[in-house]
Amino acid sequence: xxxxxxDDEAALAQGITVCRxxxxxxxxxxxxxxxxxxxxxxxxGGGELYAxxxxxxHDNGPLAxxxxxxxxxxxxxxxxxxxxxxxxxxxxxxxxxxxxxRFDVREEDGEVRLDY
Numbered sequence: 001x002x003x004x005x006x007d008d009e010a011a012l013a014q015g016i017t018v019c020r021x022x023x024x025x026x027x028x029x030x031x032x033x034x035x036x037x038x039x040x041x042x043x044x045g046g047g048e049l050y051a052x053x054x055x056x057x058h059d060n061g062p063l064a065x066x067x068x069x070x071x072x073x074x075x076x077x078x079x080x081x082x083x084x085x086x087x088x089x090x091x092x093x094x095x096x097x098x099x100x101x102r103f104d105v106r107e108e109d110g111e112v113r114l115d116y
Contacts (some may be wrong), residue, residue: 018112037116075094080096
């Protein structure tokens, strides 16, 4: 049986498993790499899950290495201090002024799943 584009789209929409949900407490971050692209998955205050590209839009710095404030749901670039809103991917402070890519992430069947 050959796959159809609908089957391929459904498989892609399922995403990948980041980890078990009970291994990912509030205030933590996981870094995953998919097809050479690094993505930071964050569990903010209140347990909300968000995922953004691990690349500062100012100078490509590794956002996942920066300070993560779970209550404010922000991460600070360790290179020049740009603060990013993890919920939207938008920078809150200079020198960055362009957003970073966001990805859908959810908790499903006891797992944290990332769509890309």
